Amino acid sequence: MVTGEGAICAAGKHPMEIWEAARAGRSAIVPIQQWDSASWPSRLAGEIVDFNPRALVEDRKLHKLVRRTDLLGLYVAAKAIESAGLVAHRDALDSTGADLFNDRTAVYVGSGGSTYQDQYDFFPLLTTAEGNLKAFGRELTGNVNPMWLLRVLPNNVLCHVGIRYNFKGPNGCIVNHGVSGTLAIAEAAAALRAGEADQAVAVGHDSPIEPENILHYHAIGLLASDTIRPFDARHSGSILGEGAAALVLETEASARARGAKVIGEFLGSGCVTEAEGLLSVRPDGDGLARAIAQALDDAGIHADDVGVIVAHGNGTPSSDASEAAALRRVFGSTSPPVTCFKWTFGHLLAASGIIDAVLALNSLRQGDIPGIATLRDRDPACENLAVSAMAQPPRSDVALVLSRGFAGTDAALLFRAPRHSGNS
Amino acid sequence: MSGGRRRVAITGIGVVTPLGNDSATTWDALLGGRSGVAPITSFDAGGFPVRIAAEVKGFDPRTAIEDRKLLKFMNRSNGFALAAAEEAIRDAGIRPESGTAARWGCAVGTGMMGVEFAELVEIHRRFTENGHLAVERLGAAGATAADPVAFCRSQANAGLSLLLRHFGIRGYATSVNTACASGGQAVGTALKLIRRGIADFALAGGFDSMVNPVGLSAFCLLGALSPDNDTPERASRPFDRTRNGFVLAEGAGFLVLEEWNAARRRGARVYAELAGDGNSLSSYRITDSHPSGDGPIQAMCHALADAGARPEDVDYLNAHGTSTLMNDRSECAAVRVVFGTHADRIGVSSTKSLMGHLVSGAGAVEAAICALAIHRGILPPNANLRELDPDCNLPFVREYPFTRRVKLAISNSFGFGGSNNCVVLRNPENVRT
Numbered sequence A: 001m002v003t004g005e006g007a008i009c010a011a012g013k014h015p016m017e018i019w020e021a022a023r024a025g026r027s028a029i030v031p032i033q034q035w036d037s038a039s040w041p042s043r044l045a046g047e048i049v050d051f052n053p054r055a056l057v058e059d060r061k062l063h064k065l066v067r068r069t070d071l072l073g074l075y076v077a078a079k080a081i082e083s084a085g086l087v088a089h090r091d092a093l094d095s096t097g098a099d100l101f102n103d104r105t106a107v108y109v110g111s112g113g114s115t116y117q118d119q120y121d122f123f124p125l126l127t128t129a130e131g132n133l134k135a136f137g138r139e140l141t142g143n144v145n146p147m148w149l150l151r152v153l154p155n156n157v158l159c160h161v162g163i164r165y166n167f168k169g170p171n172g173c174i175v176n177h178g179v180s181g182t183l184a185i186a187e188a189a190a191a192l193r194a195g196e197a198d199q200a201v202a203v204g205h206d207s208p209i210e211p212e213n214i215l216h217y218h219a220i221g222l223l224a225s226d227t228i229r230p231f232d233a234r235h236s237g238s239i240l241g242e243g244a245a246a247l248v249l250e251t252e253a254s255a256r257a258r259g260a261k262v263i264g265e266f267l268g269s270g271c272v273t274e275a276e277g278l279l280s281v282r283p284d285g286d287g288l289a290r291a292i293a294q295a296l297d298d299a300g301i302h303a304d305d306v307g308v309i310v311a312h313g314n315g316t317p318s319s320d321a322s323e324a325a326a327l328r329r330v331f332g333s334t335s336p337p338v339t340c341f342k343w344t345f346g347h348l349l350a351a352s353g354i355i356d357a358v359l360a361l362n363s364l365r366q367g368d369i370p371g372i373a374t375l376r377d378r379d380p381a382c383e384n385l386a387v388s389a390m391a392q393p394p395r396s397d398v399a400l401v402l403s404r405g406f407a408g409t410d411a412a413l414l415f416r417a418p419r420h421s422g423n424s
Numbered sequence B: 001m002s003g004g005r006r007r008v009a010i011t012g013i014g015v016v017t018p019l020g021n022d023s024a025t026t027w028d029a030l031l032g033g034r035s036g037v038a039p040i041t042s043f044d045a046g047g048f049p050v051r052i053a054a055e056v057k058g059f060d061p062r063t064a065i066e067d068r069k070l071l072k073f074m075n076r077s078n079g080f081a082l083a084a085a086e087e088a089i090r091d092a093g094i095r096p097e098s099g100t101a102a103r104w105g106c107a108v109g110t111g112m113m114g115v116e117f118a119e120l121v122e123i124h125r126r127f128t129e130n131g132h133l134a135v136e137r138l139g140a141a142g143a144t145a146a147d148p149v150a151f152c153r154s155q156a157n158a159g160l161s162l163l164l165r166h167f168g169i170r171g172y173a174t175s176v177n178t179a180c181a182s183g184g185q186a187v188g189t190a191l192k193l194i195r196r197g198i199a200d201f202a203l204a205g206g207f208d209s210m211v212n213p214v215g216l217s218a219f220c221l222l223g224a225l226s227p228d229n230d231t232p233e234r235a236s237r238p239f240d241r242t243r244n245g246f247v248l249a250e251g252a253g254f255l256v257l258e259e260w261n262a263a264r265r266r267g268a269r270v271y272a273e274l275a276g277d278g279n280s281l282s283s284y285r286i287t288d289s290h291p292s293g294d295g296p297i298q299a300m301c302h303a304l305a306d307a308g309a310r311p312e313d314v315d316y317l318n319a320h321g322t323s324t325l326m327n328d329r330s331e332c333a334a335v336r337v338v339f340g341t342h343a344d345r346i347g348v349s350s351t352k353s354l355m356g357h358l359v360s361g362a363g364a365v366e367a368a369i370c371a372l373a374i375h376r377g378i379l380p381p382n383a384n385l386r387e388l389d390p391d392c393n394l395p396f397v398r399e400y401p402f403t404r405r406v407k408l409a410i411s412n413s414f415g416f417g418g419s420n421n422c423v424v425l426r427n428p429e430n431v432r433t
Helices: A017-025 A067-085 A086-089 A094-101 A117-129 A133-138 A156-165 A176-192 A209-221 A252-257 A286-299 A318-333 A349-366 B023-032 B068-072 B076-092 B117-127 B135-145 B148-154 B158-169 B181-194 B214-223 B262-267 B296-306 B325-345 B357-375
Strands: A001-007 A105-111 A171-174 A201-204 A243-250 A266-274 A308-310 A400-403 A409-416 B010-018 B102-108 B173-176 B200-207 B249-260 B272-279 B314-318 B347-349 B408-414 B420-426
Touching: A001 A017, A001 A067, A001 A349, A001 B068, A067 A086, A067 A156, A067 A201, A067 A243, A067 B076, A086 A094, A094 A105, A105 A156, A105 A176, A105 A349, A105 B158, A105 B214, A105 B347, A117 A133, A117 B117, A117 B420, A133 B214, A156 A171, A156 B214, A171 A176, A171 B272, A176 A201, A176 A243, A176 A266, A176 A400, A176 A409, A176 B181, A201 A349, A201 A409, A201 B200, A209 B148, A209 B158, A243 A252, A243 A349, A266 A286, A266 B173, A286 A318, A286 A400, A286 A409, A286 B158, A308 A349, A318 A400, A349 A400, A349 A409, B010 B023, B010 B076, B010 B181, B010 B262, B010 B357, B023 B200, B023 B357, B068 B158, B076 B200, B076 B249, B102 B158, B102 B181, B102 B357, B117 B135, B117 B214, B148 B158, B158 B173, B158 B200, B173 B181, B181 B200, B181 B249, B181 B272, B181 B357, B181 B408, B181 B420, B249 B262, B272 B296, B296 B325, B296 B408, B314 B325, B314 B357, B325 B408, B325 B420, B357 B408, B357 B420
Parallel strands: A105 A171, A105 A201, A308 A400, B102 B173, B102 B200, B314 B347, B314 B408
Antiparallel strands: A001 A243, A201 A243, A266 A409, A400 A409, B010 B249, B010 B272, B200 B249, B272 B420, B408 B420
16 A cells, blocks of 8 residues: 655655646756756756755755755655654554564665766865875875765665664665666565565655766767657657655555555556666567566556556657557557656656656546646657647556666556545 | 465575685685785775775686677676676576576676776866866767766666676566675565566676775775785684774675576576575664664564574574674674574674675675585684674684584675665575475
């Protein structure tokens, strides 16, 4: 059962705020403001323009201990934990009960991993050393923050969610590009099913908007010059965004016992790879089709049961076309309504799948699926997809969420709307 | 333990370590008590407060990997990974084929350093002013400043991608980083893939190399490394009263895992059953567990329960044993709580005493060592333990290897950030199916 959620990105700081931006057809992609990008060959991103560490994480000691991406992860984890009422519930237990609750609470994080900027803290030392490694070693102390390593640990969100909330259960930090956050959900659900935990926090966070990284994505031809147009004849690439999302998952027994409000149900997951290289994507959609089949099998449902597909839709022609091919293989020519959200706030990489999961659940609860506002004319290769610039109603209460990443990884998640949800 | 649960066999082992570039050489050095710690040779560390490390020696990825195109996309640790994985796959005598590729999973613990030092130096040389990035200059250089091959090498899942491609693995693939617990968590993740039925085979391992100017700096700044530059072989001395930090190492370890019955049916040599996995968060400090052992205690208890084993079945513990003051003390306290009086009858050793700390590779290499200990009936020693710390009072395998039939071996891995992992391996003769 899903009992808590949190999300942040360029389009908003709460799941409904982001969902409403998408529903209204508003894109939050703007020229980068973190540095003077005027002369840059690619300068658009889904940047959180009013980024304010204090508004995100109360504990000011943490601001210097972690990176921008970690603050985003910690913020959404706090929101999800709060909305699920986990801490309030635990604190009402006696100390034995609270210890058990902590030991039975899992934390799984999908992290963007290390960044280029992490190592820029060594630039002043490199300047001082003037190319001499001996001098580099000698001048180390005093020229670099002694806590440097702890600041840049890829697993910082996992670490600090643990320390802040005292959760001590099974855990993991997945660093696997575009499917990291998706796998955090899949692994959290697996821990619950295996009886290793009663509740689990799943987080995905990333902040890939940094100079060197933008340049690399530009150089390998993955970035669009104006906007993301998924499945459109004029699609020309993706645009990076920063953000994070989190879900609290728990067993049905745990949710019932503590009277938690259920906001959705996790049904199943699938993950496979195409094994053809870091940047390769098979035109036939083989990996994605297999991931969807695995997820349907895991959930014990049929393709016909799916009421809405939240596609990866990153706007690169090869990914879009192969995604359409995969959906054709699984759903034939009559796919349920298909939408995607990256055109709203950019590609959040490690957080992309989990923020889409949050928005899929909100769409199911609203009974209303935002359209793809940048869509004008469908790419002929994507003819089979029931995509629209306008909102559509879901065909059932089941959502399929797709995500893909480097190394040819494809992942699929299935969720169901809560049983007695109203439409508002 | 549920009766219907799938069991998992370890059928292949491969390592690249500071003690040797394959598992036989590494094992012989462990038994012979030969240290892999020495003055750093891969760069001029003369100015650093710590000038020693456990480096992989004489490694040439071309001996293991014929595909020259793949070599271009490898950083140092990815080369270790491919070579160790190739050894494990050959050792197991089974490879992904067109009919089985989708039933192979892959779980790896990856190091955190994708960008190589030479690349950082190059960006610094071309695009900084007064020690800061000159962002306009970088933007003006545009695509000419971006080497796509270097970009691919720097990705956190670059090593995973190379493994998938090289071996043609097409099932569930994941790359984890919980610092020093990464390798152990990857092995545990792979175990569960087979149990969950989404894979029948898995390649599981960990790899890392932080022996470079930035990596060495990072640990020097924290004061985590032993500064015993003049006595490198003695520098790593887990559980010794005079221990003063860990020794940074590099390398990789890989296991081939298979569903038990299928492995038996094909007549595979089974080193051990991978029987259990336990994880916990310390949620105490970034770098330490609580002195009481809270955190590691739960990881060991979960792992034993997961294996359907009792503490008194354990004959060998490959300790995390980093040789830092707090880790070793906390780990021993945890072992006392979990094992009670049986703690006096376990053979305990930290093989980091000889090979140093492989960071994200450590847990996988040490799981491989546990499998070899079961297979050979020999416990590798905890070197350099001359004056036992009274707070670390466990029956260590001191100085020389110890011959003992091992029913159950466990390996601990605890990471910065508070993740604790324990994996349990069972002697195949003790598996009742």
